[in-house]
Amino acid sequence: MRVLVTGGAGYIGSHTLLELMAQGHEVCVLDDYSNATPEVLNRVRVLSNGTVADYTGDVRDPEMLDQVMQIFRPDAVIHFAGLKAVGESEAKPLLYYDVNVGGTLALLRAMDRVGCRTIIFSSSATVYGEPVYLPYDEAHPTAPMSVYGQSKLMAENILTSWAKATQGAAAVLLRYFNPVGAHHSSKIGEDPKDIPNNLMPYIAQVAVGKRPALSVFGDDYDTPDGTGLRDYIHVVDLARAHVAALDYATKTPGARPFNIGTGQSYSVRDMVAAFESACGQKIATIQAERRAGDIAAMQADASRAAAELGWRAEHGLNDMAASTWAWQSANPNGYDPQK
Ligand code: NAD
Numbered sequence: 406m407r408v409l410v411t412g413g414a415g416y417i418g419s420h421t422l423l424e425l426m427a428q429g430h431e432v433c434v435l436d437d438y439s440n441a442t443p444e445v446l447n448r449v450r451v452l453s454n455g456t457v458a459d460y461t462g463d464v465r466d467p468e469m470l471d472q473v474m475q476i477f478r479p480d481a482v483i484h485f486a487g488l489k490a491v492g493e494s495e496a497k498p499l500l501y502y503d504v505n506v507g508g509t510l511a512l513l514r515a516m517d518r519v520g521c522r523t524i525i526f527s528s529s530a531t532v533y534g535e536p537v538y539l540p541y542d543e544a545h546p547t548a549p550m551s552v553y554g555q556s557k558l559m560a561e562n563i564l565t566s567w568a569k570a571t572q573g574a575a576a577v578l579l580r581y582f583n584p585v586g587a588h589h590s591s592k593i594g595e596d597p598k599d600i601p602n603n604l605m606p607y608i609a610q611v612a613v614g615k616r617p618a619l620s621v622f623g624d625d626y627d628t629p630d631g632t633g634l635r636d637y638i639h640v641v642d643l644a645r646a647h648v649a650a651l652d653y654a655t656k657t658p659g660a661r662p663f664n665i666g667t668g669q670s671y672s673v674r675d676m677v678a679a680f681e682s683a684c685g686q687k688i689a690t691i692q693a694e695r696r697a698g699d700i701a702a703m704q705a706d707a708s709r710a711a712a713e714l715g716w717r718a719e720h721g722l723n724d725m726a727a728s729t730w731a732w733q734s735a736n737p738n739g740y741d742p743q744k
């Protein structure tokens with residue numbers, strides 16, 4: 406299939422390009438490089454020994470979208486492009502709604518203009534909010550606790566209405582849990598622009614000496630060791646879920662959400678310990694207050710994805726830590742050697 410990948414130069418998008426090409430799909434990227442660098446696509450080209458068409462532009466720009474749609478004529482779109490920092494979303498709500506909701510609307514309109522009816526959307530487990538029960542299944546109530554989460558839920562609702570109203574349309578809503586890890590080549594991985602918000606990239610930067618210590622946010626949660634529990638998923642497994650979702654979407658019209666996690670959860674201390682054994686050194690930690698907006702525990706019931714997409718996660722905690730360390734130690738400054 407010909408697959409347009411918005412945000413394809415980003416962390417999850419770049420790993421997904423490799424999995425798509427490995428399965429014989431043709432890819433084209435639209436990215437504005439607001440949180441990525443073109444060097445990512447150079448590395449993807451080398452790793453895949455394949456062709457990656459790319460356009461620099463904003464997913465909210467209808468003229469740019471028309472140009473890409475008319476030249477590439479995609480059979481399907483995978484929509485990663487968006488903003489993802491929870492704290493920033495509270496400070497800049499209009500920007501987040503504009504990019505995450507407005508971007509999705511602009512993309513669907515452009516797809517309608519060329520009759521493209523298949524889309525895979527990057528949603529998040531954050532749409533569930535405070536757990537009523539765990540593990541979350543897809544029927545769990547949605548009550549996002551941040552502007553970011555609201556913007557993802559709004560986009561899901563728009564995609565669901567579009568799929569209902571559009572003959573033959575399919576929208577697969579992938580609710581990611583916590584993506585971590587890197588490609589086994591160590592050539593692509595997560596490269597946060599500023600101080601990492603998320604746990605794994607922060608630990609990795611402590612390990613290479615870029616940060617003095619990890620602040621452990623809260624040790625008094627109702628969890629076995631008092632620190633937060635999350636369902637971490639290897640980014641290569643997550644990338645493969647998109648390939649499975651494409652196959653599913655071509656056979657199944659309508660909109661459907663899927664949890665994409667492992668079904669297991671680990672604490673902050675588990676992650677630190679796994680990283681210490683991967684990198685062979687101690688990770689300095691400081692006990693800190695709980696982070697505002699955090700919940701104690703999250704865990705996926707990923708059985709729908711197994712039953713209907715035929716997808717399940719294959720990488721375990723050791724792979725997640727080892728691949729993160731391999732990427733970070735080979736690229737201590739990420740994609741930018743000057744950083
Ligand atoms: P990322 O920031 O690495 O990738 C997003 C890409 O989109 C970047 O390359 C960025 O330059 C591009 N982009 C941003 N705004 C754009 C715009 N207006 N037009 C065109 N391109 C634009 O993030 P990621 O971690 O790869 O996440 C990809 C998607 O998955 C996002 O939609 C994110 O909200 C969602 N998601 C991520 C996580 C996570 O923990 N990483 C969890 C759940 C959901």
Ligand code: UD1
Nearest residue numbers: 491529531602603604607620621622633634635673698699
């Ligand atoms: C965060 C976002 C969530 C988003 C997800 C993936 C918040 C409140 N939530 O979730 O919406 O979908 O990232 O992008 O920002 N931790 C530390 N020290 C750190 C960083 C994290 O102790 O420096 C702890 C956290 O308290 C949490 C766990 O590590 O218990 C995981 O944190 P993180 O990687 O930020 O993911 P989430 O909190 O699940």
